[in-house]
Amino acid sequence: MLPPRDLPGLDPRWSRLVSAPDADGVERRWHVLDTAPDGAQDGDELAGTLLCVHGNPTWSYLWRHLAAQAVRHRPRWRVVAVDQLEMGYSERTGRSRRLAERVEDLANLVEVLGLSGRVVAVGQDWGGIVASGWAAGELARSGRSRHSGSRVRLAGLVVANTAASYPASAPAPGALKLATLPGVLPAVTSRSELFLRTTLALPRPALEPAVRAAYRAPYRTRAERAGIEAFVADVPIGSAHPSRPALDAVTEGVAALAAARLPTLVLWGPRDPVFGEEFLRDWRRRVPHADVHRLATASHLSPEDPLFAAAVLRWLDERVLRSAPDEQPDGQADAPAGAPGAAAPAAPGAGVFDALAAQAGDPATADAPAVVEVAADGGSRTVGWGLLQRRTDELAAGLLALGVQPGQRVSLLVPPGADLTAALYAVLRVGAVAVVADAGLGVRGLTRAVTGAGVDWVVGVPKALAAARALRWPGRRIAAGDVSGLALRALGATAHLVDVARTGAQRLAAGSALPPVPQPSAQAAVLFTSGSTGPAKGVVYTHAQLAQLARAMGRTIRIGPGQPLVSAFAPFALFGPALGATCVVPAMDVTRPATLTAGALADAVAAGRATSVFLAPAAVVNVLATADALTGAQREALAGVRVLLSAGAPVPTPLLQRVRELMPLADPRTPYGATEVLPATDVGLSDVLEAGAGEGTCVGRPVEGVVVAVAPLDADGRAGRELVDAPGVSGEVVVGGEHVKDHYDQLWLTQAASVDVLPSPALRAAVGAGRWHRTGDVGHLDEAGRVWIEGRLAHVVVTADEVVTPVGVEQRAESVEGVARAALVGVGPRAARQLVVVAEADAAAGGPVARTTVAGPELSQAVRVATGRNLAAVLLVPALPTDVRHNSKIDRARVGAWAERTLAGERAGRLA
Numbered sequence: 001m002l003p004p005r006d007l008p009g010l011d012p013r014w015s016r017l018v019s020a021p022d023a024d025g026v027e028r029r030w031h032v033l034d035t036a037p038d039g040a041q042d043g044d045e046l047a048g049t050l051l052c053v054h055g056n057p058t059w060s061y062l063w064r065h066l067a068a069q070a071v072r073h074r075p076r077w078r079v080v081a082v083d084q085l086e087m088g089y090s091e092r093t094g095r096s097r098r099l100a101e102r103v104e105d106l107a108n109l110v111e112v113l114g115l116s117g118r119v120v121a122v123g124q125d126w127g128g129i130v131a132s133g134w135a136a137g138e139l140a141r142s143g144r145s146r147h148s149g150s151r152v153r154l155a156g157l158v159v160a161n162t163a164a165s166y167p168a169s170a171p172a173p174g175a176l177k178l179a180t181l182p183g184v185l186p187a188v189t190s191r192s193e194l195f196l197r198t199t200l201a202l203p204r205p206a207l208e209p210a211v212r213a214a215y216r217a218p219y220r221t222r223a224e225r226a227g228i229e230a231f232v233a234d235v236p237i238g239s240a241h242p243s244r245p246a247l248d249a250v251t252e253g254v255a256a257l258a259a260a261r262l263p264t265l266v267l268w269g270p271r272d273p274v275f276g277e278e279f280l281r282d283w284r285r286r287v288p289h290a291d292v293h294r295l296a297t298a299s300h301l302s303p304e305d306p307l308f309a310a311a312v313l314r315w316l317d318e319r320v321l322r323s324a325p326d327e328q329p330d331g332q333a334d335a336p337a338g339a340p341g342a343a344a345p346a347a348p349g350a351g352v353f354d355a356l357a358a359q360a361g362d363p364a365t366a367d368a369p370a371v372v373e374v375a376a377d378g379g380s381r382t383v384g385w386g387l388l389q390r391r392t393d394e395l396a397a398g399l400l401a402l403g404v405q406p407g408q409r410v411s412l413l414v415p416p417g418a419d420l421t422a423a424l425y426a427v428l429r430v431g432a433v434a435v436v437a438d439a440g441l442g443v444r445g446l447t448r449a450v451t452g453a454g455v456d457w458v459v460g461v462p463k464a465l466a467a468a469r470a471l472r473w474p475g476r477r478i479a480a481g482d483v484s485g486l487a488l489r490a491l492g493a494t495a496h497l498v499d500v501a502r503t504g505a506q507r508l509a510a511g512s513a514l515p516p517v518p519q520p521s522a523q524a525a526v527l528f529t530s531g532s533t534g535p536a537k538g539v540v541y542t543h544a545q546l547a548q549l550a551r552a553m554g555r556t557i558r559i560g561p562g563q564p565l566v567s568a569f570a571p572f573a574l575f576g577p578a579l580g581a582t583c584v585v586p587a588m589d590v591t592r593p594a595t596l597t598a599g600a601l602a603d604a605v606a607a608g609r610a611t612s613v614f615l616a617p618a619a620v621v622n623v624l625a626t627a628d629a630l631t632g633a634q635r636e637a638l639a640g641v642r643v644l645l646s647a648g649a650p651v652p653t654p655l656l657q658r659v660r661e662l663m664p665l666a667d668p669r670t671p672y673g674a675t676e677v678l679p680a681t682d683v684g685l686s687d688v689l690e691a692g693a694g695e696g697t698c699v700g701r702p703v704e705g706v707v708v709a710v711a712p713l714d715a716d717g718r719a720g721r722e723l724v725d726a727p728g729v730s731g732e733v734v735v736g737g738e739h740v741k742d743h744y745d746q747l748w749l750t751q752a753a754s755v756d757v758l759p760s761p762a763l764r765a766a767v768g769a770g771r772w773h774r775t776g777d778v779g780h781l782d783e784a785g786r787v788w789i790e791g792r793l794a795h796v797v798v799t800a801d802e803v804v805t806p807v808g809v810e811q812r813a814e815s816v817e818g819v820a821r822a823a824l825v826g827v828g829p830r831a832a833r834q835l836v837v838v839a840e841a842d843a844a845a846g847g848p849v850a851r852t853t854v855a856g857p858e859l860s861q862a863v864r865v866a867t868g869r870n871l872a873a874v875l876l877v878p879a880l881p882t883d884v885r886h887n888s889k890i891d892r893a894r895v896g897a898w899a900e901r902t903l904a905g906e907r908a909g910r911l912a
Contacts, residue, residue: 002031003089007214009064011035014079015089020112022085022093023104030109031089033060035067036078047075047321048118048155050312051134052082053106055125055162056231057189057196059088061214062124062303069309077316082109084127086227088218096230099126100246103133110134116151120158120320122312124303125275126231128162129250136253139260156263156320158312160302161275164286165251168239174274179232189229190222202299204271254286263319264290265748267311269298270452277474281454284746291315293748294452296535311749318752352428352524352547353517355580359561360389369564369582371418372608374600376587380607383418388577391418391501395426396514398504402478402495404457406431406518409526411450411473413439413460414480416567416585421577423459423480423497428525428543431518432457437528438590439464441536447471449528449536453745465491520544526745529675530648530889538745539675548739549678550578556671556679556703557612557645564610568596568619584608594618597626598662602634605641612643613663617651624658635662644668647678649889652814656685672699672789676741676754676773679703681787695730695808696779696790706737707766708787710780711757717798719774721758725781730805732793733777736767778805795892797826799833804869806892812866813837818844818859823880825896827872827903834872836899837863838911841876849876852902852911873903877911 005012014033022028036046050070052063060081067079083090085097085105097105110119119138123131138154166173172180179188179195188194196219200212207215219225236243257264266283284292298305359365366386373381383391404410410427412434414420427434437449450458450473458468461481468477469492478500479493488496495503508514518524524546526538541549553575559565564582568590576583586604588596593616601623605613615623630638644659644666656668667686671679683700691698702708709723710731719732734757744751754774759767778796779789790805797804806824813822820842826833841849855863855874863874881891898911 001089003061003214004217007061007217008208008210009068010061010214011068014067018109018112020105020109022108023097023101026093028085028093028105029091030085031060031083032109032113033063033067033079033081034113035071035080036076045075046078046117047316048120049078049080049115050158051080051110051115051119051121051131053121053123053127053131053134054081054084054087055123055127056087057199057219057225057228058125058215058301059083059218061088062301063122066122066303066309066312069313073313075321077313080113080115082106083218084130084227086230092223092227094226096233097227098234098246099129099133099236099243099250102130103137103246103250106130106134107137110152114151117153118155118320119152120156120316121154122158122160123162124160125162125300126235128159129247132157132159132162132164132254132257133246133250135262136250136256139253139256139262154262156265156316157257158265158267158315159283160267160308161269161272161279161300163275163279164254164283166236166247168236168244170237172235172237173279174272174276176232176235176274180235180237185232186229189232190225193219193225195228195232196225199300202271202273203301203304204297204299207304251286258287258289261289265312265315265319266290266292267302267308268292268294268746269300269302269305270294270296270448271299272302274300277451277454280746281474284454291319291748292746293750294746307749314749314752351517351520352543352550352578353425355561356385356389356392356425356577359385359580365561369608370577371421372564372582372584372604373417374585374587374604374607376600378603378607381418388418388422391422392425392429393508393514394501394504395422395497396429396504397507397512398500398502399426399430399432400515401503401507402500403476404430404432406515407433407523408456409433409435409453409475410457410459411435411437411453411455411475413437413446413458413464413468415461416583416590419480419497421583425577427459428546429514429517431515431522433523434525435528435538436525437536437538441528441531443467443471445531445536447473449538450474453526453538459497462487462491465493468492518543520547523742527675537675537747537750539741540743540745542742545739545742547578550575552679552703552705552737552739554579554581556682557614557669558643559612563612564608566601566604566608566610566613568593568601568604568613568615582608582610584610588619594622596622598623598630598638599626599634602630602637606633606637611641612645613641613666614645614647617646617649620646620651620655620659623662624655627662630662638662639664641666645671647671647673653685653688656688660685670699671703672787673735674773674775676775677706677735677737677739680706680708680735680737680775683786687786691782691784691786694782694788696788696805697807697811699779699787699789701785701787702735705739705770706735707763707770708781709734709736709759709763711774713778713796713803715803717793717796717803719778719793721756723757723759723763725763727781727783730778730780730790730803733775733779733787733789734772735775736763736770736772738768738770740771740773742771792892795825795896797824797833797835798830799826799835800831804835809835809837809867809869812868813839813863816859816862816866818842819863820848821880821890822863823890823892823895825892825899827896827900835869836873836875836903837867837871838875838877838880838895838899839863840878840880848878850878852877873899875899875902879911881911 002015018030054062063081070077121131121135236247295305367384369382370385370388371383435453455475458475459478477493479496524543528536559581561580566584587600596619641663667684669684671682673680681700709725711719712731791807809824810822820840822839860874
């Protein structure tokens with residue numbers, strides 16, 4: 001029997017029945033979806049075949065999106081999606097099938113289908129284990145030799161939410177524990193649809209009712225659901241299970257596939273209650289060369305995610321069709337030096353440890369301040385270079401003794417200061433990878449970051465370790481800060497940093513030596529983005545790239561040995577030791593930049609005798625707001641600052657001009673960049689004033705070693721691949737340089753998109769051995785080579801007639817008396833989309849409003865005149881929503897959705 005012809009998303013022409021022998025040699029009837037049963041069609045040569053194997057309790061319908069997109073893709077891939085025996089619309093044989101039989105069944109079917117040429121195995125759930133077993137068997141049969149007798153040329157493996165192994169001592173995975181209890185299994189799998197319906201309820205957003213019905217269509221009766229029960233019963237729990245040898249054989253086969261460096265893609269839904277994060281970590285450990293992409297919102301049925309099919313097809317283009325066999329993971333293919341995504345060779349110059357060692361080893365500077373921590377009462381704690389170096393070495397030796405190994409990931413959840421600095425450099429020194437995600441991400445964002453990074457160790461203060469325990473973060477724990485022995489045990493900590501350092505000191509005193517400094521190409525850190533435009537992403541830097549980043553920052557913010565820096569922005573408190581510069585940490589909550597007061601800043605400047613200050617934009621605002629409380633001594637301290645920098649988000653020119661009143665010797669500078677590439681450009685207040693008014697925010701000229709180009713926008717507001725550096729062309733800002741990130745962590749598709757550019761020969765030559773990064777910002781270059789930022793690519797408003805970038809319009813709206821801060825959004829379908837300004841009111845309009853209101857006629861007209869736009873509405877709100885880390889980047893997507901509901905007459909609720 002074939003599936004009904006009206007199932008949503010399924011082309012009935014793909015369905016056919018095939019007769020093939022099962023593992024016992026008995027002919028069985030299989031249902032398969034086959035998008036090209038006769039091979040090439042319409043003159044299109046097929047690139048190869050995707051052999052797709054579903055899991056339990058689904059059927060080949062799971063692959064309909066992949067099949068539909070593969071048909072339209074060029075080059076076109078044939079999709080052959082099988083219904084396993086006892087499942088879907090394949091034959092019900094009346095017997096339970098074991099894993100070994102399913103692998104052999106699949107091999108027999110492939111033989112009957114006559115598949116030839118490139119074949120990529122694709123599998124999800126236990127279908128992923130079957131597909132992996134078939135691929136391992138095919139590798140063993142053919143040896144991947146181009147001269148073997150096999151018609152099939154195994155070209156790759158794609159797995160999604162499945163297992164590479166499963167320990168015999170482990171209980172049933174995740175949500176299967178309940179289903180496998182005695183007496184429960186038949187009740188929830190075959191006697192009822194509970195197991196089936198529960199699985200179909202997992203995706204978010206929820207599947208359409210018609211799609212859920214399509215999945216259930218072949219499982220209407222108990223007899224039809226018998227295969228679901230048998231599939232669950234075949235999960236090999238314990239060493240005595242009949243399928244344990246077969247699963248162990250698949251695990252050995254995965255090792256063989258890894259040894260052969262078979263191109264492998266692991267796509268993962270992190271919200272899976274069955275195959276949790278430990279399964280993904282196991283895949284990464286067993287197949288280290290695999291490309292990994294986490295589908296942020298996906299659950300168990302990850303092929304239902306809108307990005308799944310696109311990720312597979314793009315990966316096939318870049319990894320199977322274009323790349324050489326010995327690729328590198330995470331989107332950094334073995335492309336020629338200087339090509340998009342190519343890893344840059346290690347640059348000459350100081351490493352991340354050299355400046356610290358030089359300062360500590362020089363008698364003239366050994367006792368000089370390396371880190372100064374300022375307390376709320378104005379007191380301070382100073383740690384010299386020699387002590388910092390000694391503590392770093394002791395911690396490194398202690399971490400090794402504790403079991404921290406090179407390549408393991410260590411999450412550091414310690415406030416900026418001497419403890420964090422020493423711990424960070426100790427982690428780097430032993431060759432482990434530091435995972436830096438500040439608490440400004442919030443509990444949910446921090447949990448996603450730490451869990452997703454797959455950390456092996458968590459070093460944190462009590463509050464962080466309590467969260468780690470409550471939220472079940474992975475990794476062994478090391479405590480920092482003020483914590484008693486009893487609390488240490490309650491927090492589940494293995495040790496305290498003090499004890500780790502003590503152990504390390506003893507080992508060093510006994511003659512133990514630290515291992516060699518890690519290679520420049522070794523991974524050093526995963527730095528998480530702010531999450532202001534979506535889930536925070538892990539950005540991976542090698543040791544060489546981290547050193548390049550530090551040097552680029554040093555050149556831009558003009559710090560080095562003998563030049564103390566007050567850093568009120570957590571990520572940049574860590575660069576000081578790499579540059580030999582004293583780092584001063586002010587009294588504030590570093591996770592909330594807006595908590596920095598003018599007095600706290602002045603006290604930090606005085607304590608460190610600093611001439612350079614680095615502030616987040618929100619900190620600048622609060623410093624100015626609290627400046628009236630400064631004492632004469634504090635004003636004098638600030639008057640000595642010569643370099644003021646603020647980065648992370650644009651800072652309005654009027655604010656910079658007001659800052660100059662506090663720091664008259666400083667030319668306020670606002671470097672532009674992102675976690676992926678910082679700095680990219682540099683600009684001072686004098687440069688901004690010289691540039692004058694323009695469309696967007698002037699962020700200056702590229703810094704040394706950086707090239708900035710633009711990918712022009714088309715009529716739909718999309719940025720193309722070709723790069724230009726002509727003035728006046730608006731498009732996505734693309735940055736090239738040596739200190740650009742290595743790759744995104746476990747986000748292969750995101751990484752591939754971020755380097756997908758076609759630079760001209762001149763631009764390619766200018767970047768040389770560096771890398772490219774698409775910033776997601778839109779902007780343009782002017783005649784003087786300055787870069788102007790016009791907003792985020794995702795926030796561009798496309799109407800029936802034009803493409804509108806938001807920042808210029810917002811700036812003109814903010815020039816109107818009565819408007820404090822504004823956001824431009826579009827409402828309605830594209831053909832009738834209208835522009836709307838949502839704004840915070842200032843004192844001229846009566847101050848902040850208590851609730852959402854439509855601006856009065858005079859204010860609305862003034863905003864329309866100033867912006868030059870026929871705005872559908874000007875709405876006033878109590879506050880606009882901003883990101884957590886910077887407290888200043890407006891969430892225009894959220895504002896737009898809210899405005900859509902509000903203007904449609906719905907109850908929209910609070911905006912911020």
